[in-house]
Amino acid sequence: MSREKGDRPPLCPGAREQSAIAVAAGLAVFLATTSASAGEVAEGRRLAAQHCARCHVVSEDNRYGGIGSTPSFRLLAKAFPDWRTRFETFYARRPHPAFLAIEGRGRLRADLPANAHPVVLPASAIDDLVALAEHIRAQPDPRPASDVR
């Protein structure tokens, strides 16, 4: 099948998002292999408490916090074989691009809704958040909720 120039169908939003994730994943791999800097768990924890905990359960400290429909960091870090990629590229994955940007890797969209709480994090935040996820992954599972009084 041949297609005339200018006859190309518009990219659907899903396709655009997929390619953004692919680009971000490639960039993350590039950065991971070219920089030796390891993230700081403590800084990851601080960032998560400040910027992620309003939606995600990020630790036992906000076990009953977050938004119920949003996956906890423990689930994300432990249940997914590709957890590292997910944390390295979270800013390109929905819903984050709607309110969050990483310095030097794209910018916040101009048409943020009035109720958005915009966040711009330094590039080093990625390593710190990945270090936190790695740390969470290494933790033993906590007691089931029925044991907690």
Ligand code: HEC
């Ligand atoms: C406004 C709410 C909100 C905030 C704030 C937020 N997230 Fe999320 N995040 C979500 C939701 C909702 C999902 C699940 C999206 C889905 O399942 O499609 C998610 C998914 C993820 C995922 C998995 C992505 C994937 O595609 O599997 C990671 C990793 C993640 N978030 C990391 C973070 C980090 C790190 C922060 C803080 C810097 C953060 N999130 C802040 C709402 C939020």
